[in-house]
Amino acid sequence: MLKEFKEFAMKGNLVDIAVAFVMGAAFNKVVSSFTGGIVSPLIGLIFKSDFKDQKWIITEGTLNDAGETVGEVAVLWGDFLTNVIDFVIVAFVMFMVIKGVNKMKKKEEPAPAAPAGPSDNELLAEIRDLLKK
Template sequence: MLKEFKDFAMKGNLVDIAVAFVMGAAFNKVVTSFTGGIVSPLVGLIFKSDFNDLKYVITPGTLDDAGNMTGEIAVLYGSFITSLIDFIIVAFVMFMLIKGISKMKKKEEAAPAAPAGPSDNDLLKEIRDLLKK
C-alpha cells in the first residue's frame, strides 16, 4: 500500500498541481501586497478615503479607556472591495497566462512534421522489381 501511495503521489499531474498551488499562494501574496500598498492608496486619493476603512455601521460601539472601539457591529464593505480587486487582478493574470500557454501549444501543434519516407508497400514493390531483373 505504501508503494501504491508513493506511485500516486509522484505522478506528474499531482506534482504539477502541488507546484501550481504553491506558486498561486505566493502570487496571491504579491497581488495582495500590490493592492494594499499601491492600488488602495491611489484609489483612496481619488475618493479621499482608505478602502479598508469603509464600513456601514449597524450598531455603534463605545470607546473603552484604551481608545479601542468595542461592541460595534458593522458591514466592512471596504475590505470586500479590496478583496474583489485582488481577485480581478489574479483572474486577469491567470487568463493571460492560460491564453499565452494555449497560443504556444497551438504553435507546437502546427509545426510541420518530418517528411514521410516511402511506405512499406513502396519498398516491397521496389525490392520485387529489383529481384525480377
C-alpha cells in the first residue's frame, strides 16, 4: 500500500499540481498586496478614505470602555470589492498563462485519412458485371 501511494504521489501530474498550488498561493499574496497597496489607495482618493474600510452601516454601534465600537451591523462593501478586484486580476493572469501554455504545446498532426475504397460507380459496375455472369 505504501508503494502504491509513493507511485501515486510521484506521478508527474500530482507534483505539477502541488507546485502550481504553491505558486498560486504566493501569486495571490502578490496580487493582494498590489490591490491593497496600489489599487485601493488610488480608488480611495475618490472616496477620500481607505477604500478597503468602506462600509454601509445598517445599525450604529456603541462605544465600550476600551473605545471600541460594539454592536455595529455593517455591509463591508469596500473589502468585498477589493477581493473581487483580486479575483479578476488572478483570473486574468491565469487565463494568459493557460493561453501561453496552449500556444507552446506542439500542435497535433491530423490523423491520416483512411485508404480510399472504390467509388459508388465502381461498385455498381462490379455488381453489374457479376449479374451478367
